[in-house]
Amino acid sequence: MILQNIPQEKKIKQHNTITSGRYDFSACQLDVLFMLLASLDENDSSHKRYNIRVKDIELITGRKWNYQQLVESNEEMMSRVFKIEESDGLRQIVLFSEIKYLDGTGSFDMVINEPARSYFFELKNNFTLLELKSVLSCTSKHAKRLYTLACQWRGTGGHTYSISELKEMLGLKDPRGKEPEQYTKISMFKKQVLDVAKKQINEHTDIVFDYELLKVRGRSFDTIKLFCGFSKPKLQMEIDFNGNIEVQKKNGELLQKIANIKAIGIREDLAELWAVKYWKQFVDEKNKLTEIMQKGKVIEDKPAYLAGIFKKKGYV
Numbered sequence: 001m002i003l004q005n006i007p008q009e010k011k012i013k014q015h016n017t018i019t020s021g022r023y024d025f026s027a028c029q030l031d032v033l034f035m036l037l038a039s040l041d042e043n044d045s046s047h048k049r050y051n052i053r054v055k056d057i058e059l060i061t062g063r064k065w066n067y068q069q070l071v072e073s074n075e076e077m078m079s080r081v082f083k084i085e086e087s088d089g090l091r092q093i094v095l096f097s098e099i100k101y102l103d104g105t106g107s108f109d110m111v112i113n114e115p116a117r118s119y120f121f122e123l124k125n126n127f128t129l130l131e132l133k134s135v136l137s138c139t140s141k142h143a144k145r146l147y148t149l150a151c152q153w154r155g156t157g158g159h160t161y162s163i164s165e166l167k168e169m170l171g172l173k174d175p176r177g178k179e180p181e182q183y184t185k186i187s188m189f190k191k192q193v194l195d196v197a198k199k200q201i202n203e204h205t206d207i208v209f210d211y212e213l214l215k216v217r218g219r220s221f222d223t224i225k226l227f228c229g230f231s232k233p234k235l236q237m238e239i240d241f242n243g244n245i246e247v248q249k250k251n252g253e254l255l256q257k258i259a260n261i262k263a264i265g266i267r268e269d270l271a272e273l274w275a276v277k278y279w280k281q282f283v284d285e286k287n288k289l290t291e292i293m294q295k296g297k298v299i300e301d302k303p304a305y306l307a308g309i310f311k312k313k314g315y316v
Contacts, residue, residue, distance in 0.1 A: 011129055011130065011131060011132070012034060012037040012038050012129075012130050012131075012132050012135075013037065013123050013127040013128070013129060013130075014037055014127060014128045014130055014148060015118075015119040015120065015122075015123055015126060015127055015128075016126050016127060016128055016152060016259065016263070017084055017119055017126075018033075018082075018119055019128040019148045019149060019151075019152050020149065020152070020169060021082060021083065021084060021169070022083045022085075022168050022169055022171070022175070023080065023082050023083065023171060024080075024170070024171020024172075025077065025080070025141065025171075026073055026076075026141055027138075027139060027140065027141040027144060028065075028069065028070060028073040029073050029074075029076070029077045029080075030135075030141055030144045030145070031057055031061075031136055031144075032052060032070075032073070032074065032077065032110075033095075034130070034132060034135050034136060034144075035052050035056065035057060035132075035136075036050055036052065036110055036112075037120070037130075038132050039051075039052070040120060040121070042121060044121075046114065046117060047111070048111075048112075049100075049109040049110070049111055050109065050110045050111075050112075051102075051107050051108075051109050052107060052108055052109075052110060053105075053106060053107040054067065054070065054106045054107065055106055057136060060132070060133050060136050060137075061133075061136050061137055063139070067106075071101065074099050074108070075099075077095075077096065078094065078096055078099060079094070080094065080095075081093070081094060082094065082095055082116070093113065093115050093116050094113055094116070095112065095113055095116045095119075096110055096111060096112060096113055096116075097111050097112070097113040097114070098110070098111040099111075126259055126262070126263075127259065128148055128151050128152040129151060130147070130148060130151050131205065131206050134147065134204060134205035134206050134207070135147055135148065135205070137200075137204035137205065138197075138200045138201065138204055138205065139200065140196050140197060140200055142170055142193045142196065142197050143196060143197035143200040143201055145169070145170055146170075146194075146197040146201065146209070146226075147197075147201050147205055147207060147209070149169075149226065149228075150201065150207045150209050150226060150228035151207060151228075152260075153226065153228055153260070154207060154228045154229050155257045155260050155279075156260055156283050156286065157227065157228070157229060157283065158225060158226045158227040158228050158229075159225075159226050160214075160223060160224070160225045160226070160290055160294075161223070161224055161226070162222060162223055162224075163186075163189075163213075163221060163222055163223060163224050164222070166224055167181070167182075167183075167189075170193070172189075172193070186213065186220075186221050190213070194211055194224075197209070198210060198211065207228055207229070208227075208228065208229050209226070209227070209228050210226075210227040210228075211224055211225065211226050211227065212224070212225045212227070216294050223294070254275055254276070257275035257279055258271045258272055258275045261274050261275055261282060264286065264302055264303060264306065265302060265303035266303050266306065266307070267303075270307065274310070274315075277315075278310070278315045281310070281313075281315060282306075285306055285309050285310070286306070289302065289305065289306065
């Protein structure tokens with residue numbers, strides 16, 4: 001049996017809102033989500049039914065799926081609320097409006113919920129590029145999530161989160177405090193979540209992953225720094241900034257760099273310039289900014305601050 005028009009090496013795009021969103025999907029639910037992402041085409045109609053074959057995931061990962069577990073997992077995913085912090089408030093949506101099982105085929109159809117379509121199709125530069133086989137090969141749900149975060153930040157070499165923020169993203173802590181927090185002991189968080197993810201990501205994916213726990217505000221660990229990069233040496237990308245930037249933007253790595261810069265709040269034209277000509281300088285200045293803010297300095301307008309630094313040093 002061969003894969004249904006989905007190569008194992010396929011790169012999939014995931015909206016950064018999904019990458020860094022607050023939700024607790026199981027490993028099975030995440031695999032379904034990633035297979036759906038691999039099936040998308042920008043020309044798809046709003047009512048398209050996406051066919052997901054269980055055998056496709058088994059062929060990629062070598063793991064057998066329990067069909068009854070899949071049915072129960074999908075049912076739970078249909079009722080799972082996806083929470084998105086927006087500038088004017090909290091948005092709550094479900095990603096899918098229908099799932100139908102097709103007898104005798106070992107497959108099911110999925111329909112994307114209309115309010116959620118923008119998080120699947122309106123990606124522009126705001127996406128994370130993932131390798132399908134890598135993310136499916138991780139068995140831990142936390143490894144899958146941390147792999148996607150590593151992919152989001154590999155262009156900068158890593159990212160720093162508060163432990164509380166990361167646990168909320170992984171569904172281990174309810175920001176409202178209504179559900180008990182999981183892995184309250186840092187030793188268990190390391191053993192059951194971080195170390196498991198580190199092992200699986202480094203063994204099965206295209207990413208090198210590590211982390212460091214930090215004591216920034218007191219005697220207890222409250223901050224985590226993720227380190228991530230390409231597992232194999234990449235050829236240096238030669239880009240002619242005087243050439244057709246629209247053609248060059250098709251390169252996934254450049255798009256990711258532009259997206260990372262825009263995520264700080266830098267306008268698009270500057271983001272393109274910095275990604276092409278001043279990427280190393282941007283990473284250095286962003287890391288310096290993070291360090292001084294961790295030490296207590298308040299920077300209310302980070303984009304203006306970085307733009308001022310770049311102008312002062314003659315980059316723009």
